[in-house]
Structure formats: C-alpha cells, structure tokens
Amino acid sequence: MRRTPFGPPSLIVSDVDGTLIDGSETVRPLTRRALRRAAEEGTAFVLATGRPPRWIAPIAEQLDHVTYAVCANGAIVYDVTADVVLQSATLSPEVLAEIAEIARREIPGCGLAAERVGESAHDSATAPFVAAAGYVHAWLNPDHVEVGDDDIVSAPAVKMLIRKPGASSDAMAAAMTAAVGDRAAVTFSTDNGLIELAVPGVDKSTGLRRLAEIASLPVDAVIAFGDMPNDVEMLRWAARGVAMANAHPAARAAADEITTSNDNEGVGRVLHRWFT
Known part of the structure; x- marks a missing residue:
C-alpha cells in the first residue's frame, strides 16, 4: 500500500455499488455535502461503475453535479447531462x-x-x-x-x-x-x-483516460474510490486510490489507503479533509 502526501484532489472519481452508495442505494448526507462543496470549489466528480448508462439516473438524481460517468467497467463513456454515449468499446x-x-x-x-x-x-x-x-x-x-x-x-x-x-x-x-x-x-x-x-485492455482507468481527453478533465491529482476487482486498475492509476473497509482483498491491495465502509460514509469521510 502506497503512502505518499496527497491533496487536495483535482478530480474525484467513485465507483457506485459498495462504494458511493449504502446498502439501500442511497448517497448519505456527509458524502453529498462533501461532493457539493467540491463542486462549488470547481472540482469535477465522475462516476466510474460497472453499471450501464440506464442505471445511472437513480444515482445522479441524488446529486446535483454529475455530468459524466464511465460505465460498463470502462467500456462506455457517457454524458449524463446530455444523455449521450460519447464512446464505447465492444466485443465482436x-x-x-x-x-x-x-x-x-x-x-x-x-x-x-x-x-x-x-x-x-x-x-x-x-x-x-x-x-x-x-x-x-x-x-x-x-x-x-x-x-x-x-x-x-x-x-x-x-x-x-x-x-x-x-x-x-x-x-x-x-x-x-x-x-x-x-x-x-x-x-x-x-x-x-x-x-x-x-474488450482486452478496457477497464475503468482506460475509460477515465478517454473521458479526460474528451472533456478536458484534469488528471494530475485524481482521487478514486472503489471496492471490487473491477476497480483495481482505477485505484492504481489514480494519484490517490482509496478502498472501502468492505472491499475485496484485491481492491484493498491496490489502494493507498482504506477508509470506512460504504454504509459508514467512507467516501465522504475522506473528502471531508478538503471539502467541509
């Protein structure tokens, strides 16, 4: 596990299930407040999930600043606001x-x-x-x-x-x-x-790289949150990878630090360091 100084982030990225939302699929108050404050300070926030675009709306509706999502484990780059698939990678x-x-x-x-x-x-x-x-x-x-x-x-x-x-x-x-x-x-x-x-070589980190190029997002100080093997590449790619307390061992091993569980606002507790 890497231990290097970090912060504040230039871009916030979070997995959804088991990470951003709790067991009732709710983004809890501390996390919502931290993300709202980050948006007010101009820090972009991106969802990176295994979910398809059609399952993004219930999450985006709980937040007022979700413009982009990387879906299907990196295979889809999606503009949430415009409801447009910007790019996709498919198996023949x-x-x-x-x-x-x-x-x-x-x-x-x-x-x-x-x-x-x-x-x-x-x-x-x-x-x-x-x-x-x-x-x-x-x-x-x-x-x-x-x-x-x-x-x-x-x-x-x-x-x-x-x-x-x-x-x-x-x-x-x-x-x-x-x-x-x-x-x-x-x-x-x-x-x-x-x-x-x-598709070989497609994962959340490659999807995020493509999105950053398309949307001109800053990637110099990315913080990423995740909990499962489909988050491993993203956690390693980010300047600060954070695994949840409930994470799979592979995600924990790839992270820089372990936060509390998704049911205990692990994302919000980390972001609260900079966005209060």
Whole structure:
C-alpha cells in the first residue's frame, strides 16, 4: 500500500455499488455535502461503475453535479447531462461466440447474457441487455430480454456476463482468464457467482483516460474510490486510490489507503479533509 502526501484532489472519481452508495442505494448526507462543496470549489466528480448508462439516473438524481460517468467497467463513456454515449468499446459477435463456447466448457451450467450499447441510456433501437433462458439475474431489478443462445452473440456487446449462482466469482474469473487468453479482459464486481468480460485492455482507468481527453478533465491529482476487482486498475492509476473497509482483498491491495465502509460514509469521510 502506497503512502505518499496527497491533496487536495483535482478530480474525484467513485465507483457506485459498495462504494458511493449504502446498502439501500442511497448517497448519505456527509458524502453529498462533501461532493457539493467540491463542486462549488470547481472540482469535477465522475462516476466510474460497472453499471450501464440506464442505471445511472437513480444515482445522479441524488446529486446535483454529475455530468459524466464511465460505465460498463470502462467500456462506455457517457454524458449524463446530455444523455449521450460519447464512446464505447465492444466485443465482436465472433469473439462473443468464442467466449460463450469457452464459458460453457469451463463453467458447466452457467448462464450467459450480453450488455449492448446504443446512442443514449434508453435507446429504443438497441435491446440493452439480452440473456439466455434460465439466466438468474444477480440484482433485484432485472431488466433483460430473454433470447435464444445464438441471439446473445448476434450483435456487438460492451460485455458478456457469465452467471452461476452460488459459485465463487474469484474461481470463475480465474478459470475464464486462463481459458480466454487475449480474447477478452475478465473482471467482476460481486462475489455472488458473476463475472464480466470486455474488450482486452478496457477497464475503468482506460475509460477515465478517454473521458479526460474528451472533456478536458484534469488528471494530475485524481482521487478514486472503489471496492471490487473491477476497480483495481482505477485505484492504481489514480494519484490517490482509496478502498472501502468492505472491499475485496484485491481492491484493498491496490489502494493507498482504506477508509470506512460504504454504509459508514467512507467516501465522504475522506473528502471531508478538503471539502467541509
């Protein structure tokens, strides 16, 4: 764990689930106040999440200064205010088909789904999330369209999701990382038997770099908050990486410091050092 002097930040970046919001999906008061004060002082704030753009609004509505989000673990750069996808990186149907075949071999009984991207959060021209029959959603708000196995891999996707309830996400990720090689990048944001595969080299840090170039955001003193393996690259890239007390060991190892849990306002407690 790195220990170097830092602050104040020039850019604040936060993961959402398990980090910015508590267990009831609420941004708590101390964190809201610190982020409001940061905005008043001209410090930009960006969400960096595994969530797709269509799941950003419930978070942005709790804050009054969210202009940009890096979604789908870095595969999508999204303008929240304008509701426009600025950039995306997708796996081709051919690669998706290869991944699906490998997944069925390496993780027997798994369910497959694909996250697609349109031009906005709710682009009616694109079915955003398609899943095979029997796919068990990892969250309480399933919004997928059930399709046949061939249809899952019939169009480009920002990520393929592999689901096996009750399995270890760590073990699933290890198996698929070894099997897919350089076809895709493997990560996960929950321990509950779900892994996500994206374009090689795509992660939250690369998405943030692309956003910084597009929006001319300062990256000289970035502070980033996260809790899971899909945050590791971002935590290492930031000048100050902060893991939550509830974080996965990989995120803790990548961070400069550990704050309190997401239910105990870990983000707000750190930002309160500079923004009161």
